[in-house]
Amino acid sequence: xxTTMREILNPxxxxxxxxxxxxxxxxxRETAREIARQEGIALEEAHWEVIGALQAYFAxxxxxxxxxxxxxxxxxxxxxGGMKYLYKLLPKGPVAQGCRLAGLEPPAGxxxxxxxxxx
Numbered sequence: 001x002x003t004t005m006r007e008i009l010n011p012x013x014x015x016x017x018x019x020x021x022x023x024x025x026x027x028x029r030e031t032a033r034e035i036a037r038q039e040g041i042a043l044e045e046a047h048w049e050v051i052g053a054l055q056a057y058f059a060x061x062x063x064x065x066x067x068x069x070x071x072x073x074x075x076x077x078x079x080x081g082g083m084k085y086l087y088k089l090l091p092k093g094p095v096a097q098g099c100r101l102a103g104l105e106p107p108a109g110x111x112x113x114x115x116x117x118x119x
Contacts, residue, residue, distance in 0.1 A: 020052055022059035027103030035100055039092065046089055047101070050077075054102040066107040069095055 017023055032051060036043045053076050058064060073094055074082045086094035090101075099106040 019048075020055055022052075022055040024055075024103045027055075031103060032101045039097065039100075041090070041097075041101075043101075050086065050089060050094065050098050051102045053077075054098050054104060058102075058104050064107045066095065066109045069107060073098075 016025075017029060020027070020029075033043060036047070041047065050073075053073065054069075057069060057072055061068070070083070073086060077083075077085055081088075083094065086098075090097040093110070096106050096110045099110070
């Protein structure tokens with residue numbers, strides 16, 4: 001049953017992806033693939049795992065804090081190398097680039113162009 005006006009007006013425009021239940025309603029895998037293509041990334045299973053983790057974190061946190069998100073990602077992926085591992089997957093920043101791929105608005109302070117950001 002539709003729960004939002006978008007679903008009522010466009011019932012099949014963006015059917016939910018069962019693998020990404022917390023994804024924003026206008027996000028699709030194809031959108032992520034297109035952003036990744038533009039940024040020179042070949043999406044692999046590891047990327048999809050980061051995308052799912054980001055979407056799940058944003059679903060739990062109303063106003064995500066950059067530091068808390070950074071720490072949550074470090075903890076979630078610590079067995080693989082933490083942030084070092086994530087920077088290999090997402091060289092423009094696991095939070096900034098990961099949020100773009102996941103269809104999420106990055107937290108304030110994620111990108112500071114005046115302070116030598118990697119973007």
